[in-house]
Amino acid sequence: MSTLKRTNNLISKYNLRINKDLGQNFLVDDEVVQRIISEAEVTDRTCVIEIGPGLGTLTFPLVEKCKKIVAIELDKSLSSILLEEIKEDNFVLFNEDILKIDMNKVIMEFDKNDEIIVISNLPYYITTPVIFRLLENNFNIMHYVLMVQKEVGKRLTGKPKTKDYNALSVLMDYKTKTKYAFTVSKNSFKPIPNVESAVIKMKYLPVDLNIKNDEKFLKFISDIFANRRKTLVNNISASYHISKTVLNEYLEKNKYKITVRSEELTLINIANIYKGLFENE
Structure with missing residues (x-):
C-alpha cells in the first residue's frame, strides 16, 4: 500500500483532525521515505529512535526492516493510532515530549551494544531545541537523519562567507559532522506546508579546540552573530563591554582585519579569538 493511501485511510478510519499547532504535516511520498531509510543506512541490526512518527510514514517500513524501533510522539491521538495499528514486538512508543523525556529511559529499551540511530521528521518550530537536546548527551548514537525546514538545513550546513552561515552553523561544525543530503518538495506532504524541507545527516x-569553558564559548558563538550587520568588534563590544580600541589592537596583532565580520570566520578562527580574549589571561 502506498504511503499516501495508508495516510488517507488512517485519517478517515480514526476521523483524525490534523493539529496545525503541533506542526503536523505528514510525509506521503514513497520515494522520499526510501531515500531517508537509505540515507540512514538501516539494516536488520539497526535500532532506531524515531522522533515524531506521526501516522507512521517511516515507522511502518522501519518496523519491518530494523531490529527495534522506539518512537517518541507528543500527540495522544497519533500515539493511540500507532499502538493500535502496529503490533510487532520490536515496536515501543512513548507518548511524551522529546524536549522533556528522560532519554536514559529511551536508551534502556536497547541492548548495551546495539547500533542506535535517530530518524525524525521534526516539527519545524522545535528543530533547534531538539538538536540542542540531542547534542547535550549523545548516548553513543551512531548518526542522526533529520527532516528539517530547507532554510534551517542550509543554516545547519552553512559555510563561512555565505548567507547561510550563522551561529548554528558554527555549533554544528564544533559538535558534529553534518551534511545536507537532499531537498524535499512541499508537495511530498499532507497537508502541503508553505515551505520546502531538507534531509540532513x-x-x-x-x-x-582545547576550550576550558564550553558553555561560555557557546555563548560567545551566539553573541558574535547577534547582529549580522555589525562587525565582530561591535558585536563583542556590545556583549562583553570590552573597548573597541582594545579589540582592534588584538585583531591587528593577530592579523585579522578590524572590519572583519563573524560570517567570514571559521570555527578555528572563532575559537582562537575567544581563547585569546577570555582564556589566555
Whole structure:
C-alpha cells in the first residue's frame, strides 16, 4: 500500500483532525521515505529512535526492516493510532515530549551494544531545541537523519562567507559532522506546508579546540552573530563591554582585519579569538 493511501485511510478510519499547532504535516511520498531509510543506512541490526512518527510514514517500513524501533510522539491521538495499528514486538512508543523525556529511559529499551540511530521528521518550530537536546548527551548514537525546514538545513550546513552561515552553523561544525543530503518538495506532504524541507545527516563528532569553558564559548558563538550587520568588534563590544580600541589592537596583532565580520570566520578562527580574549589571561 502506498504511503499516501495508508495516510488517507488512517485519517478517515480514526476521523483524525490534523493539529496545525503541533506542526503536523505528514510525509506521503514513497520515494522520499526510501531515500531517508537509505540515507540512514538501516539494516536488520539497526535500532532506531524515531522522533515524531506521526501516522507512521517511516515507522511502518522501519518496523519491518530494523531490529527495534522506539518512537517518541507528543500527540495522544497519533500515539493511540500507532499502538493500535502496529503490533510487532520490536515496536515501543512513548507518548511524551522529546524536549522533556528522560532519554536514559529511551536508551534502556536497547541492548548495551546495539547500533542506535535517530530518524525524525521534526516539527519545524522545535528543530533547534531538539538538536540542542540531542547534542547535550549523545548516548553513543551512531548518526542522526533529520527532516528539517530547507532554510534551517542550509543554516545547519552553512559555510563561512555565505548567507547561510550563522551561529548554528558554527555549533554544528564544533559538535558534529553534518551534511545536507537532499531537498524535499512541499508537495511530498499532507497537508502541503508553505515551505520546502531538507534531509540532513548528522554525526556527533566534536572538534577538540582545547576550550576550558564550553558553555561560555557557546555563548560567545551566539553573541558574535547577534547582529549580522555589525562587525565582530561591535558585536563583542556590545556583549562583553570590552573597548573597541582594545579589540582592534588584538585583531591587528593577530592579523585579522578590524572590519572583519563573524560570517567570514571559521570555527578555528572563532575559537582562537575567544581563547585569546577570555582564556589566555
